[in-house]
Amino acid sequence: MIPANLERAVYGLYATHALHVADGNGVFDHLVRHGGDTAGKISAALAVDEDTLERLLLVLSSFGILDADDGHYSLAADVRPYVDREDPRYLMGFVGHLIGSTTEQFGRLADYLEVGKAEADRDAPAPFDTLYRDDESVGRFLNAMWSLSHHVSHELAALAGLEDSRQLIDVGGASGPFSVAALRAFPRLRSTVFDLPQVGPHLAARAAEHHLEDRLGFEAGDFFRDPLPAGDCFAFGYILSDWDDETCAALLRKAYDACAPGGRILVMERLFDDDRSGPPAAAVMNLSMHFETQGRHRTAAEYLELLRRAGFEQGEVRRSGGDKHLVIGRRADRGSER
Ligand SMILES: C[S@@+](CC[C@H](N)C(=O)[O-])C[C@H]1O[C@@H](n2cnc3c(N)ncnc32)[C@H](O)[C@@H]1O
Structure with missing residues (x-):
């Protein structure tokens, strides 16, 4: 048997x-x-x-x-x-992505195993050059991110407790799955999504759909080349899992520099168990990150360490009932900065 x-x-x-x-x-x-x-x-x-x-x-x-x-x-x-397509938890779009895109990527594993990803992908375009190859691809990717991230973002925003925050910078915020949830929950908050220029029209459409045009703005930029806008709360939703530790450290340091003293950073990610024995969704998506990006999934302790190295203090983990959890860090108040 x-x-x-x-x-x-x-x-x-x-x-x-x-x-x-x-x-x-x-x-x-x-x-x-x-x-x-x-x-x-x-x-x-x-x-x-x-x-x-x-x-x-x-x-x-x-x-x-x-x-x-x-x-x-x-x-x-x-x-x-x-x-149920009408329910915000609808997951079959993601299943379509697994069948339509992920399946064909498994062939690359043989090369990765033989010579390693760096060598096998030496001439491959950067991840977002492929994902954003034309307007249709941009729309498809941003819709997939919206369905993956928006529903859980209501819970993440509540867990973050943004009553005292005034200016959220949603780094790589896409068409606003987190910003929209946060702005609806916290009426005194404003948000700027900082993302690649192709994303702008999609964010504007979501802002209009949710009647948030006056509080939800867009700044086009490249987080590798440009400084981040200033704010007192920085969101990184499914960003760090796209990149290696060194790149994450540089992005977090940029956020630290742009963050007001006393402000906070919200890293929202899948989390591996401490011994990396699961959950299965983190393990399989960790393999997917290998095909599709230059990143990986991490444990809560690994994210806390990345935040600490960038200068953030009082690291804390708050878990949602879903797959995406919150790791928080704080920039010290002006008086107590090192
Ligand atoms: C995996 S998606 C995450 C979207 C959203 N934050 C969420 O939690 O669902 C990664 C986002 O990073 C953005 N991005 C990728 N490279 C970027 C760059 N160099 N500068 C700014 N944004 C970038 C993409 O456009 C995309 O919106």
């Missing part, structure tokens, strides 16, 4: 594809709307082949995505928000 953990690892490929196909063919939309149905009724409603559909439904049931009761299929209650 194959052990259950090995069985899930081996057959997980089928589950990811089944999720993607079910989502793309409207199966989840149907189940969200109708509560549950037989394969016959679902296939008739969606005009798809019943035999193929039922095999797909059986895979999803075997992985606990669906509840099956005497040929009647419904969404497992805890899964439903993540497959």
Whole structure:
């Protein structure tokens, strides 16, 4: 008998594809709307082949995505928000990215294993030159970041407690998933997203959508070449995991220099367990960061150490109920600076 953990690892490929196909063919939309149905009724409603559909439904049931009761299929209650397009937790866009983009990257592992990433990628373009190769790619990437980051940002903003902050600088803030959540929670706060010029129109569209044009601004720049705007709170959401330790240290030092005395820095990232034995999402995304960026995922202690080296004090970790957590550092008040 194959052990259950090995069985899930081996057959997980089928589950990811089944999720993607079910989502793309409207199966989840149907189940969200109708509560549950037989394969016959679902296939008739969606005009798809019943035999193929039922095999797909059986895979999803075997992985606990669906509840099956005497040929009647419904969404497992805890899964439903993540497959419902109307819910901010909708995760199937990310599954599309895994199937459409990540899968083809696995081929590069052989080269990485043989000669190392630095050598294998010697002539490769910089990560954001590839991700932002045309307008459509910029839009697709920023939408993916919005769905990954916006929902949890409400919790992260509350955990950060920004009552005393006045000017947030959202470094690499994309189309504003964190800024929008923070501005809605803290009415006296203003935010500037500092990001590459291609991002500007997407941030302006989100600011308008959320009626935040007067408090949410954009400054175009390159955080490797340009100084950061001044503020009393700096957000780095999924930025440090794109870069190596040396690059992170330089970015954090820039933030320290631009931060008002007494101000704070908010690093928001996935966190490896202390012994790096999990969670699985951090481990698999750590492999993805290897293909797609020049970074990696870290433990809370590693982020605290990066903050300490940049000069930030009173490092603290606050965990959300999701995958993205908060590591806070503080720039000392003027009187107590070293
Ligand atoms: C992984 S996304 C993170 C987006 C957002 N902060 C979040 O938490 O979802 C990285 C962001 O860094 C920005 N970025 C990459 N290189 C940059 C650079 N050299 N200067 C400024 N921003 C940059 C990208 O445009 C993108 O918005």
